[in-house]
Amino acid sequence: MNKSLKEKLLSSFSDIQIDITEDNKVFINTKKDDVISVLNFLKNLGYKHLALISCTDWIEENEFELVYILSSYMENDTEYRNKEKTNILVKTRIPREKAEFVTLINVFANAEPYERELHELYGIYFEGHPRLTPLFLEREYKIPPFRKDFDTKKYVKEVFDNIPFVKDRKEKK
Amino acid sequence: MRELELYFGPQHLGMVGNFSITLNVEGDRIIKADANPGFLHRGFEKLMEQRTWIQNFPLVCRINVVEPDSMELMYAMGVEKLANIEIPERAEYIRSIYLELARIGSHLFGLWAYANMLGFDTVAQWAMYHRDLILDLFEELTGGRVYHIYILPGGVRRDFPEGFKDKIIKTLHSIGGCVPDYDNIFFNNRIFYKRAKNIGIVTRKEAEEMGGVGQVMRATGMKYDIRKIEPYAAYDKIDWEVPTRKDGDAYSRIWIVRDEMIESVHMIFKLLDKMPQGKVFNKIPNPFKWNIPKGEAYVRCESSRGELGLYMVSNGKDKPYRVHFRTPSYSHGLTILEKALINASIADVGNIMISLYIVAPEIDR
Numbered sequence: 001m002n003k004s005l006k007e008k009l010l011s012s013f014s015d016i017q018i019d020i021t022e023d024n025k026v027f028i029n030t031k032k033d034d035v036i037s038v039l040n041f042l043k044n045l046g047y048k049h050l051a052l053i054s055c056t057d058w059i060e061e062n063e064f065e066l067v068y069i070l071s072s073y074m075e076n077d078t079e080y081r082n083k084e085k086t087n088i089l090v091k092t093r094i095p096r097e098k099a100e101f102v103t104l105i106n107v108f109a110n111a112e113p114y115e116r117e118l119h120e121l122y123g124i125y126f127e128g129h130p131r132l133t134p135l136f137l138e139r140e141y142k143i144p145p146f147r148k149d150f151d152t153k154k155y156v157k158e159v160f161d162n163i164p165f166v167k168d169r170k171e172k173k
Numbered sequence: 174m175r176e177l178e179l180y181f182g183p184q185h186l187g188m189v190g191n192f193s194i195t196l197n198v199e200g201d202r203i204i205k206a207d208a209n210p211g212f213l214h215r216g217f218e219k220l221m222e223q224r225t226w227i228q229n230f231p232l233v234c235r236i237n238v239v240e241p242d243s244m245e246l247m248y249a250m251g252v253e254k255l256a257n258i259e260i261p262e263r264a265e266y267i268r269s270i271y272l273e274l275a276r277i278g279s280h281l282f283g284l285w286a287y288a289n290m291l292g293f294d295t296v297a298q299w300a301m302y303h304r305d306l307i308l309d310l311f312e313e314l315t316g317g318r319v320y321h322i323y324i325l326p327g328g329v330r331r332d333f334p335e336g337f338k339d340k341i342i343k344t345l346h347s348i349g350g351c352v353p354d355y356d357n358i359f360f361n362n363r364i365f366y367k368r369a370k371n372i373g374i375v376t377r378k379e380a381e382e383m384g385g386v387g388q389v390m391r392a393t394g395m396k397y398d399i400r401k402i403e404p405y406a407a408y409d410k411i412d413w414e415v416p417t418r419k420d421g422d423a424y425s426r427i428w429i430v431r432d433e434m435i436e437s438v439h440m441i442f443k444l445l446d447k448m449p450q451g452k453v454f455n456k457i458p459n460p461f462k463w464n465i466p467k468g469e470a471y472v473r474c475e476s477s478r479g480e481l482g483l484y485m486v487s488n489g490k491d492k493p494y495r496v497h498f499r500t501p502s503y504s505h506g507l508t509i510l511e512k513a514l515i516n517a518s519i520a521d522v523g524n525i526m527i528s529l530y531i532v533a534p535e536i537d538r
Binding site: 052084087110 | 210211214216218219220223254381382383384386390394395396397401402403417469471473480482484486494495497499503504507508537
Protein backbone atom coordinates (compact mmCIF):
# COMPACT_ATOMS: atom_id res chain seq x y z
CA MET A 1 0.00 0.00 0.00
CA ASN A 2 2.54 2.55 1.14
CA LYS A 3 5.10 1.30 -1.37
CA SER A 4 2.84 2.14 -4.30
CA LEU A 5 2.31 5.55 -2.74
CA LYS A 6 6.07 6.00 -2.64
CA GLU A 7 6.42 5.05 -6.30
CA LYS A 8 3.67 7.45 -7.32
CA LEU A 9 5.30 10.30 -5.43
CA LEU A 10 8.77 9.54 -6.78
CA SER A 11 7.52 9.47 -10.36
CA SER A 12 5.70 12.79 -9.99
CA PHE A 13 8.22 14.83 -8.04
CA SER A 14 11.97 15.19 -8.28
CA ASP A 15 13.98 16.19 -5.21
CA ILE A 16 11.78 14.36 -2.71
CA GLN A 17 12.88 12.06 0.09
CA ILE A 18 10.54 9.41 1.46
CA ASP A 19 10.91 7.20 4.55
CA ILE A 20 8.33 4.61 5.50
CA THR A 21 8.36 3.20 9.02
CA GLU A 22 6.88 -0.10 10.18
CA ASP A 23 4.02 1.54 12.04
CA ASN A 24 2.53 3.08 8.87
CA LYS A 25 4.09 6.51 9.16
CA VAL A 26 5.32 8.06 5.92
CA PHE A 27 7.88 10.84 6.33
CA ILE A 28 8.28 13.06 3.27
CA ASN A 29 11.01 15.68 3.04
CA THR A 30 10.74 18.12 0.19
CA LYS A 31 11.83 21.60 -0.78
CA LYS A 32 9.54 24.45 0.03
CA ASP A 33 8.42 25.27 -3.51
CA ASP A 34 7.00 21.76 -3.90
CA VAL A 35 5.08 21.46 -0.64
CA ILE A 36 1.72 22.80 -1.82
CA SER A 37 1.74 20.63 -4.93
CA VAL A 38 2.76 17.54 -2.91
CA LEU A 39 -0.11 18.18 -0.48
CA ASN A 40 -2.52 18.73 -3.37
CA PHE A 41 -1.31 15.51 -4.98
CA LEU A 42 -1.86 13.58 -1.73
CA LYS A 43 -5.29 15.10 -1.28
CA ASN A 44 -6.29 13.88 -4.73
CA LEU A 45 -5.05 10.40 -3.76
CA GLY A 46 -7.59 10.41 -0.90
CA TYR A 47 -5.57 11.73 2.04
CA LYS A 48 -8.18 14.36 2.74
CA HIS A 49 -7.81 14.88 6.47
CA LEU A 50 -5.33 17.53 7.60
CA ALA A 51 -4.69 16.57 11.21
CA LEU A 52 -2.07 19.13 12.19
CA ILE A 53 0.30 21.83 11.02
CA SER A 54 3.26 22.10 13.33
CA CYS A 55 6.59 23.86 13.38
CA THR A 56 9.96 23.10 14.98
CA ASP A 57 12.54 25.79 15.57
CA TRP A 58 15.98 24.38 14.64
CA ILE A 59 17.93 27.36 15.93
CA GLU A 60 21.38 25.88 15.36
CA GLU A 61 20.71 25.36 11.66
CA ASN A 62 18.89 28.72 11.55
CA GLU A 63 15.78 27.15 10.03
CA PHE A 64 12.14 26.48 10.82
CA GLU A 65 10.76 23.07 9.95
CA LEU A 66 7.10 23.07 8.94
CA VAL A 67 5.27 19.75 9.38
CA TYR A 68 1.95 18.94 7.73
CA ILE A 69 0.31 15.77 9.02
CA LEU A 70 -2.26 14.09 6.78
CA SER A 71 -4.39 10.99 7.05
CA SER A 72 -7.43 9.73 5.20
CA TYR A 73 -11.10 9.43 6.02
CA MET A 74 -12.92 6.18 5.37
CA GLU A 75 -14.22 5.71 1.83
CA ASN A 76 -16.66 3.08 2.95
CA ASP A 77 -18.70 3.88 6.05
CA THR A 78 -18.21 0.58 7.83
CA GLU A 79 -15.13 -1.14 6.44
CA TYR A 80 -11.67 -0.49 7.86
CA ARG A 81 -8.79 -0.63 5.41
CA ASN A 82 -5.05 -0.14 5.70
CA LYS A 83 -5.21 3.26 4.06
CA GLU A 84 -6.65 4.95 7.14
CA LYS A 85 -3.82 3.63 9.28
CA THR A 86 -1.32 5.69 7.32
CA ASN A 87 -0.16 9.02 8.63
CA ILE A 88 1.78 11.16 6.19
CA LEU A 89 4.15 13.78 7.58
CA VAL A 90 5.18 16.26 4.89
CA LYS A 91 8.12 18.34 6.05
CA THR A 92 9.96 21.31 4.67
CA ARG A 93 12.46 23.86 5.91
CA ILE A 94 12.26 27.63 5.62
CA PRO A 95 14.91 30.18 6.68
CA ARG A 96 14.52 31.69 10.13
CA GLU A 97 15.40 35.28 9.23
CA LYS A 98 12.81 35.80 6.55
CA ALA A 99 10.16 33.39 7.80
CA GLU A 100 7.59 33.39 5.02
CA PHE A 101 5.46 30.75 3.43
CA VAL A 102 2.29 30.43 1.39
CA THR A 103 -1.06 29.61 2.90
CA LEU A 104 -2.74 26.22 2.54
CA ILE A 105 -6.32 27.43 3.01
CA ASN A 106 -7.25 26.84 -0.63
CA VAL A 107 -6.40 23.15 -0.26
CA PHE A 108 -7.51 22.43 3.33
CA ALA A 109 -10.04 24.78 4.96
CA ASN A 110 -9.04 23.85 8.50
CA ALA A 111 -5.47 25.07 7.93
CA GLU A 112 -6.65 28.57 8.83
CA PRO A 113 -6.38 28.51 12.66
CA TYR A 114 -3.18 26.44 12.54
CA GLU A 115 -1.45 29.01 10.35
CA ARG A 116 -2.78 31.81 12.50
CA GLU A 117 -1.28 30.10 15.54
CA LEU A 118 2.11 29.63 13.89
CA HIS A 119 2.11 33.28 12.81
CA GLU A 120 1.50 34.35 16.36
CA LEU A 121 3.78 31.97 18.21
CA TYR A 122 6.64 31.64 15.70
CA GLY A 123 6.34 34.79 13.62
CA ILE A 124 5.94 32.98 10.31
CA TYR A 125 4.09 35.05 7.73
CA PHE A 126 1.68 33.09 5.52
CA GLU A 127 1.09 34.85 2.23
CA GLY A 128 -2.55 34.92 1.15
CA HIS A 129 -3.98 34.25 4.61
CA PRO A 130 -7.12 36.39 5.13
CA ARG A 131 -6.79 37.05 8.87
CA LEU A 132 -3.43 36.82 10.57
CA THR A 133 -4.80 38.47 13.69
CA PRO A 134 -3.84 37.48 17.27
CA LEU A 135 -5.35 34.17 18.35
CA PHE A 136 -4.21 33.39 21.91
CA LEU A 137 -1.87 36.11 23.18
CA GLU A 138 -2.86 39.42 24.69
CA ARG A 139 0.54 41.16 24.90
CA GLU A 140 3.09 42.21 22.29
CA TYR A 141 6.38 40.35 22.30
CA LYS A 142 9.67 41.44 20.70
CA ILE A 143 10.52 37.82 19.90
CA PRO A 144 7.56 35.50 19.14
CA PRO A 145 7.30 33.46 22.35
CA PHE A 146 7.60 29.91 21.01
CA ARG A 147 10.93 30.55 19.28
CA LYS A 148 13.89 28.91 20.98
CA ASP A 149 15.67 32.22 21.62
CA PHE A 150 12.73 33.50 23.68
CA ASP A 151 13.83 32.99 27.27
CA THR A 152 10.75 32.44 29.45
CA LYS A 153 12.58 32.86 32.77
CA LYS A 154 14.26 36.09 31.68
CA TYR A 155 10.96 37.48 30.40
CA VAL A 156 9.15 36.68 33.64
CA LYS A 157 11.96 38.30 35.65
CA GLU A 158 11.93 41.46 33.55
CA VAL A 159 8.17 41.89 33.48
CA PHE A 160 6.95 40.70 36.84
CA ASP A 161 9.93 41.57 39.06
CA ASN A 162 9.37 45.25 38.37
CA ILE A 163 5.99 45.23 40.03
CA PRO A 164 6.56 46.31 43.66
CA PHE A 165 5.47 44.14 46.55
CA VAL A 166 2.50 45.19 48.67
CA LYS A 167 4.72 45.88 51.68
CA ASP A 168 6.93 48.36 49.78
CA ARG A 169 3.93 50.32 48.62
CA LYS A 170 2.65 50.64 52.16
CA GLU A 171 5.99 51.96 53.40
CA LYS A 172 6.01 54.70 50.79
CA LYS A 173 2.78 56.06 52.20
CA MET B 174 -32.74 45.57 9.82
CA ARG B 175 -29.68 47.02 11.52
CA GLU B 176 -26.63 44.78 11.91
CA LEU B 177 -25.26 44.60 15.43
CA GLU B 178 -22.16 43.10 17.01
CA LEU B 179 -22.77 40.84 19.99
CA TYR B 180 -20.05 39.56 22.31
CA PHE B 181 -21.13 36.07 23.29
CA GLY B 182 -18.94 35.01 26.23
CA PRO B 183 -16.79 34.58 28.24
CA GLN B 184 -19.21 36.35 30.61
CA HIS B 185 -22.47 35.22 29.07
CA LEU B 186 -25.20 33.06 30.52
CA GLY B 187 -25.35 30.85 27.45
CA MET B 188 -21.63 30.13 27.42
CA VAL B 189 -20.07 27.12 29.09
CA GLY B 190 -16.33 27.46 29.59
CA ASN B 191 -13.79 30.20 28.97
CA PHE B 192 -14.52 30.84 25.35
CA SER B 193 -15.94 33.74 23.45
CA ILE B 194 -17.64 34.21 20.10
CA THR B 195 -18.12 37.57 18.43
CA LEU B 196 -21.42 37.44 16.56
CA ASN B 197 -22.71 39.77 13.90
CA VAL B 198 -26.48 39.60 14.19
CA GLU B 199 -29.42 40.99 12.31
CA GLY B 200 -32.40 40.70 14.60
CA ASP B 201 -32.17 37.17 15.95
CA ARG B 202 -30.26 35.75 12.99
CA ILE B 203 -26.47 35.31 12.96
CA ILE B 204 -24.70 36.60 9.87
CA LYS B 205 -21.10 36.06 10.88
CA ALA B 206 -19.35 34.39 13.81
CA ASP B 207 -15.74 34.84 14.95
CA ALA B 208 -14.45 32.33 17.47
CA ASN B 209 -12.18 34.01 19.97
CA PRO B 210 -10.09 31.61 22.07
CA GLY B 211 -7.11 32.35 24.32
CA PHE B 212 -8.67 32.83 27.75
CA LEU B 213 -6.92 29.69 28.97
CA HIS B 214 -3.67 29.87 27.01
CA ARG B 215 -1.03 28.65 29.44
CA GLY B 216 1.70 27.87 26.91
CA PHE B 217 2.07 24.27 28.05
CA GLU B 218 3.96 23.25 24.94
CA LYS B 219 6.65 25.85 25.64
CA LEU B 220 6.81 24.93 29.33
CA MET B 221 7.26 21.29 28.42
CA GLU B 222 10.41 22.11 26.47
CA GLN B 223 12.00 23.25 29.75
CA ARG B 224 11.13 20.21 31.86
CA THR B 225 12.50 16.68 31.81
CA TRP B 226 10.54 13.88 30.16
CA ILE B 227 9.07 12.60 33.40
CA GLN B 228 8.33 16.03 34.87
CA ASN B 229 5.89 16.72 32.06
CA PHE B 230 3.26 14.24 33.23
CA PRO B 231 1.64 16.60 35.76
CA LEU B 232 1.51 19.21 32.97
CA VAL B 233 -0.05 17.19 30.14
CA CYS B 234 -3.06 16.08 32.16
CA ARG B 235 -3.99 19.71 32.76
CA ILE B 236 -4.39 20.46 29.06
CA ASN B 237 -7.96 19.21 29.05
CA VAL B 238 -9.64 19.65 32.41
CA VAL B 239 -12.58 17.42 31.57
CA GLU B 240 -10.58 14.51 30.27
CA PRO B 241 -6.98 14.41 31.48
CA ASP B 242 -6.42 10.71 30.88
CA SER B 243 -6.20 10.65 27.10
CA MET B 244 -3.54 13.34 27.28
CA GLU B 245 -1.49 11.21 29.69
CA LEU B 246 -1.85 8.25 27.37
CA MET B 247 -0.78 10.31 24.36
CA TYR B 248 2.34 11.61 26.04
CA ALA B 249 3.25 8.16 27.40
CA MET B 250 2.73 6.62 23.95
CA GLY B 251 4.93 9.27 22.36
CA VAL B 252 7.74 8.64 24.82
CA GLU B 253 7.35 4.88 24.41
CA LYS B 254 7.63 5.20 20.65
CA LEU B 255 10.72 7.42 20.79
CA ALA B 256 12.49 5.34 23.44
CA ASN B 257 11.28 1.95 22.13
CA ILE B 258 9.61 0.76 25.32
CA GLU B 259 7.24 -2.20 25.38
CA ILE B 260 4.40 -2.45 27.89
CA PRO B 261 3.12 -5.65 29.55
CA GLU B 262 -0.19 -7.16 28.43
CA ARG B 263 -1.98 -6.59 31.73
CA ALA B 264 -1.04 -2.90 31.59
CA GLU B 265 -2.67 -2.66 28.15
CA TYR B 266 -5.94 -3.98 29.56
CA ILE B 267 -5.76 -1.72 32.59
CA ARG B 268 -5.13 1.27 30.32
CA SER B 269 -8.18 0.43 28.21
CA ILE B 270 -10.44 0.00 31.25
CA TYR B 271 -9.13 3.20 32.78
CA LEU B 272 -9.62 5.15 29.55
CA GLU B 273 -13.16 3.87 29.08
CA LEU B 274 -14.02 4.89 32.64
CA ALA B 275 -12.59 8.30 31.82
CA ARG B 276 -14.68 8.42 28.65
CA ILE B 277 -17.88 7.74 30.60
CA GLY B 278 -16.92 10.42 33.13
CA SER B 279 -16.19 12.91 30.38
CA HIS B 280 -19.44 12.14 28.54
CA LEU B 281 -21.41 12.57 31.75
CA PHE B 282 -19.74 15.94 32.19
CA GLY B 283 -20.67 16.79 28.59
CA LEU B 284 -24.24 15.68 29.25
CA TRP B 285 -24.30 17.91 32.33
CA ALA B 286 -23.22 20.91 30.24
CA TYR B 287 -25.72 20.19 27.47
CA ALA B 288 -28.70 19.43 29.70
CA ASN B 289 -27.95 22.44 31.88
CA MET B 290 -27.86 24.69 28.85
CA LEU B 291 -31.22 23.39 27.60
CA GLY B 292 -32.76 23.87 31.06
CA PHE B 293 -32.99 20.18 32.03
CA ASP B 294 -31.58 20.79 35.47
CA THR B 295 -32.57 17.39 36.88
CA VAL B 296 -30.68 15.49 34.19
CA ALA B 297 -27.69 17.75 34.75
CA GLN B 298 -27.66 16.97 38.48
CA TRP B 299 -27.98 13.23 37.82
CA ALA B 300 -25.11 13.30 35.35
CA MET B 301 -22.89 15.18 37.78
CA TYR B 302 -23.73 12.69 40.54
CA HIS B 303 -22.93 9.72 38.35
CA ARG B 304 -19.67 11.31 37.25
CA ASP B 305 -18.81 11.63 40.92
CA LEU B 306 -19.22 7.87 41.37
CA ILE B 307 -16.61 7.38 38.65
CA LEU B 308 -14.32 9.91 40.30
CA ASP B 309 -14.60 7.81 43.48
CA LEU B 310 -13.26 4.85 41.53
CA PHE B 311 -10.38 6.96 40.25
CA GLU B 312 -9.65 8.16 43.77
CA GLU B 313 -9.31 4.61 45.01
CA LEU B 314 -7.15 3.56 42.07
CA THR B 315 -4.82 6.55 41.76
CA GLY B 316 -5.26 8.80 44.78
CA GLY B 317 -6.49 11.72 42.68
CA ARG B 318 -10.04 12.58 41.70
CA VAL B 319 -9.66 14.76 38.61
CA TYR B 320 -5.96 14.58 37.68
CA HIS B 321 -4.54 11.12 38.07
CA ILE B 322 -1.03 10.93 36.57
CA TYR B 323 -1.58 7.18 36.39
CA ILE B 324 -0.24 6.19 32.97
CA LEU B 325 3.54 6.22 32.70
CA PRO B 326 5.90 5.09 29.92
CA GLY B 327 6.27 1.35 30.43
CA GLY B 328 2.79 0.67 31.78
CA VAL B 329 0.68 2.06 34.61
CA ARG B 330 1.69 3.26 38.06
CA ARG B 331 0.05 0.52 40.13
CA ASP B 332 -2.10 -2.57 39.81
CA PHE B 333 -5.81 -2.69 40.73
CA PRO B 334 -6.26 -2.78 44.51
CA GLU B 335 -8.02 -5.77 46.08
CA GLY B 336 -11.72 -5.95 45.29
CA PHE B 337 -11.49 -3.11 42.79
CA LYS B 338 -12.91 -5.19 39.95
CA ASP B 339 -16.13 -5.80 41.90
CA LYS B 340 -16.35 -2.11 42.73
CA ILE B 341 -16.13 -1.17 39.03
CA ILE B 342 -18.89 -3.65 38.19
CA LYS B 343 -21.10 -2.42 41.04
CA THR B 344 -20.66 1.24 40.11
CA LEU B 345 -21.31 0.63 36.42
CA HIS B 346 -24.43 -1.37 37.23
CA SER B 347 -25.79 1.41 39.39
CA ILE B 348 -25.14 3.97 36.62
CA GLY B 349 -26.44 1.66 33.89
CA GLY B 350 -29.62 1.04 35.89
CA CYS B 351 -30.49 4.70 35.45
CA VAL B 352 -30.39 4.63 31.62
CA PRO B 353 -34.20 4.12 31.34
CA ASP B 354 -34.69 7.12 33.64
CA TYR B 355 -32.37 9.24 31.52
CA ASP B 356 -34.25 8.11 28.40
CA ASN B 357 -37.63 8.95 29.86
CA ILE B 358 -36.75 12.36 31.16
CA PHE B 359 -34.31 13.53 28.51
CA PHE B 360 -33.42 11.48 25.41
CA ASN B 361 -37.01 10.56 24.48
CA ASN B 362 -38.32 13.92 25.62
CA ARG B 363 -40.20 15.90 22.99
CA ILE B 364 -38.62 19.18 24.18
CA PHE B 365 -35.12 17.85 23.59
CA TYR B 366 -36.18 16.65 20.13
CA LYS B 367 -37.69 20.04 19.23
CA ARG B 368 -34.69 21.98 20.49
CA ALA B 369 -31.98 19.80 18.91
CA LYS B 370 -33.41 18.28 15.73
CA ASN B 371 -32.11 19.96 12.55
CA ILE B 372 -30.00 22.39 14.58
CA GLY B 373 -26.32 22.89 13.78
CA ILE B 374 -26.22 20.51 10.84
CA VAL B 375 -22.72 19.58 9.68
CA THR B 376 -22.91 17.48 6.53
CA ARG B 377 -20.41 14.81 5.57
CA LYS B 378 -18.84 17.01 2.92
CA GLU B 379 -18.44 19.97 5.27
CA ALA B 380 -17.04 17.78 8.03
CA GLU B 381 -14.45 16.27 5.68
CA GLU B 382 -13.39 19.65 4.35
CA MET B 383 -13.04 21.22 7.77
CA GLY B 384 -11.30 18.44 9.66
CA GLY B 385 -14.23 17.01 11.60
CA VAL B 386 -13.54 13.96 13.79
CA GLY B 387 -15.27 12.11 16.61
CA GLN B 388 -19.00 12.64 17.11
CA VAL B 389 -19.16 15.20 14.29
CA MET B 390 -17.99 12.56 11.80
CA ARG B 391 -19.96 9.70 13.37
CA ALA B 392 -23.16 11.75 13.28
CA THR B 393 -22.90 11.66 9.48
CA GLY B 394 -22.79 7.87 9.40
CA MET B 395 -19.06 7.19 9.13
CA LYS B 396 -17.62 4.77 11.69
CA TYR B 397 -14.51 6.91 12.06
CA ASP B 398 -12.90 5.88 15.31
CA ILE B 399 -9.15 5.63 15.95
CA ARG B 400 -9.74 2.79 18.42
CA LYS B 401 -10.82 0.71 15.41
CA ILE B 402 -8.62 2.25 12.73
CA GLU B 403 -5.32 2.10 14.56
CA PRO B 404 -5.93 0.06 17.72
CA TYR B 405 -3.83 0.89 20.75
CA ALA B 406 -3.91 -0.53 24.31
CA ALA B 407 -6.27 -3.58 24.29
CA TYR B 408 -8.98 -2.32 21.95
CA ASP B 409 -8.26 -4.91 19.27
CA LYS B 410 -8.68 -7.79 21.74
CA ILE B 411 -12.43 -7.47 22.25
CA ASP B 412 -15.49 -7.13 20.02
CA TRP B 413 -17.30 -3.84 20.11
CA GLU B 414 -19.39 -1.55 17.92
CA VAL B 415 -19.04 2.07 16.90
CA PRO B 416 -22.40 3.85 17.33
CA THR B 417 -23.37 6.11 14.43
CA ARG B 418 -26.29 8.28 13.30
CA LYS B 419 -27.19 9.71 9.93
CA ASP B 420 -28.46 13.28 10.18
CA GLY B 421 -25.41 15.23 11.34
CA ASP B 422 -27.37 17.54 13.65
CA ALA B 423 -27.14 18.30 17.38
CA TYR B 424 -29.77 15.62 18.14
CA SER B 425 -27.66 12.91 16.47
CA ARG B 426 -24.47 14.00 18.17
CA ILE B 427 -25.98 13.89 21.67
CA TRP B 428 -27.55 10.48 20.96
CA ILE B 429 -24.12 9.21 19.92
CA VAL B 430 -22.75 10.40 23.26
CA ARG B 431 -25.42 8.35 25.02
CA ASP B 432 -24.78 5.25 22.90
CA GLU B 433 -21.04 5.54 23.40
CA MET B 434 -21.40 5.55 27.17
CA ILE B 435 -23.41 2.32 27.01
CA GLU B 436 -20.90 0.76 24.61
CA SER B 437 -18.06 1.76 26.94
CA VAL B 438 -19.74 -0.01 29.85
CA HIS B 439 -20.03 -3.19 27.78
CA MET B 440 -16.40 -2.84 26.73
CA ILE B 441 -15.24 -2.56 30.35
CA PHE B 442 -17.13 -5.77 31.27
CA LYS B 443 -15.54 -7.63 28.34
CA LEU B 444 -12.08 -6.29 29.17
CA LEU B 445 -12.43 -7.25 32.85
CA ASP B 446 -13.37 -10.79 31.80
CA LYS B 447 -10.36 -11.24 29.54
CA MET B 448 -7.79 -9.42 31.66
CA PRO B 449 -4.68 -11.59 32.20
CA GLN B 450 -2.54 -11.72 35.35
CA GLY B 451 1.02 -10.45 35.43
CA LYS B 452 3.04 -7.35 36.01
CA VAL B 453 1.78 -3.90 35.07
CA PHE B 454 5.03 -1.99 34.63
CA ASN B 455 8.20 -2.54 32.63
CA LYS B 456 11.20 -0.96 34.22
CA ILE B 457 12.36 2.24 32.52
CA PRO B 458 15.78 3.90 32.87
CA ASN B 459 16.32 6.25 35.81
CA PRO B 460 13.90 9.04 34.90
CA PHE B 461 16.10 11.74 36.41
CA LYS B 462 18.94 10.94 34.02
CA TRP B 463 16.89 9.84 31.06
CA ASN B 464 18.08 10.89 27.61
CA ILE B 465 15.74 9.80 24.85
CA PRO B 466 17.27 9.06 21.44
CA LYS B 467 16.98 11.57 18.62
CA GLY B 468 13.87 11.25 16.51
CA GLU B 469 10.30 12.29 15.98
CA ALA B 470 6.97 10.58 16.49
CA TYR B 471 3.31 11.14 15.73
CA VAL B 472 0.84 9.15 17.80
CA ARG B 473 -2.93 9.39 17.98
CA CYS B 474 -5.84 8.04 19.97
CA GLU B 475 -9.59 8.52 20.27
CA SER B 476 -10.42 10.79 23.16
CA SER B 477 -14.04 11.33 24.14
CA ARG B 478 -14.12 14.26 21.72
CA GLY B 479 -12.48 12.68 18.70
CA GLU B 480 -9.06 12.15 17.23
CA LEU B 481 -6.33 13.34 19.56
CA GLY B 482 -2.76 13.44 18.29
CA LEU B 483 0.71 14.28 19.51
CA TYR B 484 3.70 15.34 17.43
CA MET B 485 6.89 15.02 19.41
CA VAL B 486 10.53 15.75 18.56
CA SER B 487 13.56 14.69 20.60
CA ASN B 488 17.10 15.93 20.01
CA GLY B 489 18.69 13.29 22.20
CA LYS B 490 18.67 15.35 25.41
CA ASP B 491 16.83 14.96 28.71
CA LYS B 492 14.00 17.28 27.66
CA PRO B 493 11.62 17.21 24.70
CA TYR B 494 12.65 19.53 21.87
CA ARG B 495 9.13 20.15 20.61
CA VAL B 496 5.71 18.91 21.68
CA HIS B 497 2.54 19.75 19.80
CA PHE B 498 -0.92 18.39 20.61
CA ARG B 499 -3.52 17.98 17.90
CA THR B 500 -6.77 18.35 19.80
CA PRO B 501 -10.23 17.57 18.38
CA SER B 502 -11.80 20.78 19.70
CA TYR B 503 -9.34 22.86 17.70
CA SER B 504 -10.90 22.27 14.29
CA HIS B 505 -14.39 21.88 15.75
CA GLY B 506 -14.24 25.13 17.68
CA LEU B 507 -12.32 27.37 15.33
CA THR B 508 -13.43 26.21 11.88
CA ILE B 509 -16.63 24.15 12.01
CA LEU B 510 -18.32 26.26 14.70
CA GLU B 511 -17.90 29.47 12.70
CA LYS B 512 -19.59 27.82 9.70
CA ALA B 513 -22.30 26.04 11.69
CA LEU B 514 -23.41 29.22 13.45
CA ILE B 515 -24.20 31.13 10.26
CA ASN B 516 -27.98 31.60 9.91
CA ALA B 517 -28.66 30.10 13.32
CA SER B 518 -30.58 32.04 15.95
CA ILE B 519 -28.94 33.51 19.04
CA ALA B 520 -30.84 31.09 21.30
CA ASP B 521 -29.10 28.15 19.60
CA VAL B 522 -25.48 29.30 19.96
CA GLY B 523 -24.88 27.39 23.19
CA ASN B 524 -26.81 24.45 21.84
CA ILE B 525 -24.64 24.17 18.72
CA MET B 526 -21.41 24.83 20.57
CA ILE B 527 -21.90 22.20 23.26
CA SER B 528 -23.33 19.64 20.84
CA LEU B 529 -20.10 20.00 18.82
CA TYR B 530 -18.45 19.02 22.12
CA ILE B 531 -16.05 21.92 22.32
CA VAL B 532 -13.97 22.49 25.44
CA ALA B 533 -11.91 25.67 25.58
CA PRO B 534 -8.78 24.49 27.47
CA GLU B 535 -8.12 21.95 24.75
CA ILE B 536 -8.08 24.67 22.08
CA ASP B 537 -5.80 27.04 23.97
CA ARG B 538 -3.41 24.54 25.54
